[in-house]
Amino acid sequence: MRVEARATKDEPASPVLPRRCDRLIQPPERYSPRLFFTDSSEPTNYDEATQSKDFLDWQLAMESEMNSIHANHTWNLVELPKNRKALCWGVGGGA
Secondary structure (H helix, E strand, C coil), X not given: CCCCEECXXXXXXXXXXXXXXXXXXXXXXXXXXXXXXXXXXXXXXXXXXXXXXXXXXXXXXXXXXXXXXXHCCCCCCCCCCCCCCCCCCXXXXXX
């Protein structure tokens, strides 16, 4: 793109900028806010999964996920320091 300078004898030269588009720019439809609803048939925690008719499938999926976490060294299991309590998340305890 070429920018030209125009000058008159009373004014110094100033660049002529290209004209900008007046079109209103909107984000693509895929970014528009939406509400997603699910049927509540999927378990949301381990206790619900154990009661599900698909429990064996859930168990295999959970074991696969845990094996992947272990194989990828996502976490390191360590001994709990003395005089400290472990946090309980969900199953059988409260946080």
